[in-house]
Amino acid sequence: SAIRQFHVNSLAVPRKAKEAIGGITKLTHADGRAMVINVEYNQLDPLL
Template sequence: MTSDDTHARTLQLLESNSYFGMKPTQVKLLKQEKVACLADNDARLAVDPKNKYRIQTKPHGHGDVHSLLYSSGLLKEWKDAGLRWVLFFQDTNGLLFKAIPAALGVSATKEYHVNSLSVPRKAKEAIGGITRLTHADGTFCYLSSY
């Protein structure tokens, strides 16, 4: 997944390195949109320091991958090809590779549709997080922030 900030350089890196041994058709670049940046926890919009009438933007983030897979047609392509498993990993968590086989085994055994792994996170670290939101009635859901 790329953005306007990284797409051209990512493509150039892949091409100049012959896609690191893969066929170009094996690599799919999905470009995410940019969204307004928030300046603080009160959700104030971040203003460009050089132009107070321009809002700063940033790539939407890793959480965008699900809608991009759908809108690009890549999910249908994978389903039509008979793929059963898809694994997403963030570039900010290299230790994940040690846990992937166990997570896939648990997902298969328990017939999970979705399974997530995470690591402890400190405030302001440039890594994603998973948050559990609990409603007054005791029900809950998980939200990811990448």
């Protein structure tokens, strides 16, 4: 991480349906802007 100058490290595991864990998600705006962030499970479920 230090060599690549990462600001944050994340660990991801497969998520089962309705499991109360967040997920690493790529959000893309209509104008093409995008970001990869952690989205908590209670905000993620309505999007799936």
